[in-house]
Every structure is written in C-alpha cells, then in structure tokens.
C-alpha cells in the first residue's frame with residue numbers, strides 16, 4: 001500500500017464525517033480569477049504554498065503562522081496562495097485556509113485530495129477559489145463529475161497529472177489549468193524533466209500550464225518556463241528559505257522570452 005493509498009483511505013473517512021455536517025459558508029470575498037491574472041502577466045506566476053509538513057519530508061515548519069506567511073506571499077507578488085488542508089499527512093487544516101482567506105485578496109488554492117463533491121462544498125465554504133483534482137486518484141468519470149461540480153460553484157480547477165496517460169485524461173476533459181507534478185506521489189521522486197516531457201502534449205494555447213514541485217533554484221524555474229509553464233507551485237523552498245524575499249525575486253522570471261504558446 002503506497003502513502004497515496006493510505007491518504008485516500010483516510011479521505012474516505014473524512015468524507016463520511018463531512019456528510020454528517022451542515023456546511024455553512026463562512027466567508028464570501030470577491031477576488032480576481034487566477035486564470036485572468038495569468039493571462040495579464042508577463043512574469044512567471046507564482047503559487048506560493050503554506051506547507052507545514054509532508055509525507056516525503058516530515059516536518060518542514062510546524063510553527064508557521066499562516067496569516068503572516070500568506071500576507072508576506074501576497075506582498076511579494078504571489079499570483080495565488082496554496083494552502084494544504086490535509087491534517088493527517090501535511091499537518092494542515094481548513095482553519096488555516098479560512099484564516100488565510102481573511103488575510104489576503106488573491107486567489108487561494110485548496111490543496112487536498114478531493115474524491116467527493118462534499119469536500120468541494122467545504123473548500124468553497126471556507127473561502128477557496130481554486131481546487132486541486134489529482135488525476136491519479138480518480139477514475140475519468142469521477143474526475144469529470146468533480147471538475148464540473150466545482151466549475152458550477154464558480155471555482156477554478158487545477159487538474160494535476162504526472163505521466164502521459166494522466167495528461168491525456170486531463171486533455172480529454174478540456175481542463176483549462178493543468179498542473180504537471182514533478183513529484184511522483186507514489187514514490188516521492190522528483191524530476192523537473194517531467195514538465196519537459198509532458199508539456200508538449202498541450203496544444204491549445206489557452207490552456208494554462210503550472211509546473212508543480214521541486215523548484216529550488218532559478219534555473220529550475222527557467223526550465224519550466226521554457227517548457228511552456230506560465231505558473232509554478234512552490235512549497236518547501238519558500239517554507240525553508242532564510243530570505244524569502246530574495247528567493248521570491250530569484251523565481252520571478254520573464255515569460256516573454258519563452259516561446260509564447
């Protein structure tokens with residue numbers, strides 16, 4: 001049983017609990033759409049993540065103050081903020097998301113393992129603007145159902161893939177925002193060449209490509225940019241940076257130099 005299987009087993013229990021709850025909207029805030037931000041920007045769009053811990057790294061920064069951190073990301077020019085809401089494996093929570101929602105006016109990605117519409121209701125009620133759907137964890141029917149359900153709630157959807165077969169499924173769905181995860185969620189191996197390999201399968205110039213995971217230095221970001229990524233998703237490197245401002249600037253590369261797809 002891989003960690004991913006364990007996480008999904010845990011999610012099934014969570015879903016059963018959520019179904020018993022009455023989900024009330026906590027916050028409603030109008031923020032710009034991520035998609036629009038990306039279209040208007042000629043700089044790499046950075047989705048900065050709040051990540052206390054992960055199954056691959058263990059503890060990263062357990063004491064992070066999500067509000068202060070989110071404000072800092074916003075001030076530095078993040079296009080969106082990703083909040084890990086899984087408790088068990090990432091030490092995150094929906095409370096984190098809600099607090100971040102109150103603190104910033106940019107789009108927020110609810111970073112979790114979504115397998116049921118009730119989780120989408122819950123994310124939306126707590127102020128998320130974007131949800132993540134991981135193709136590896138869903139059948140094509142489930143993927144389509146959850147995708148359209150989220151869209152119907154005016155949420156944006158980041159559809160995550162890691163190999164060719166998954167990319168084909170994301171394309172079949174006509175996903176507007178596709179994330180290529182450089183980390184294999186089953187083995188935790190990270191390779192930036194995943195982005196290089198899969199990016200060329202995208203032929204629609206309106207599709208927004210996000211390169212996810214493993215960004216450590218500017219050259220990694222440039223590689224993603226040259227492969228066609230308009231955005232990157234960065235967790236660990238920002239969480240561990242001694243000088244966050246410097247790291248952020250290091251990652252802000254021009255997009256105009258890339259072959260504008």
Ligand SMILES: O=P(O)(O)OC[C@@H](O)[C@@H](O)c1c[nH]c2ccccc12
Nearest residue numbers: 181212213214215233234235236237
């Ligand atoms: O910390 P990193 O290597 O910068 O990665 C961030 C993000 O891509 C990663 O947290 C992630 C991408 N897809 C996920 C799915 C579930 C949990 C976590 C993730």
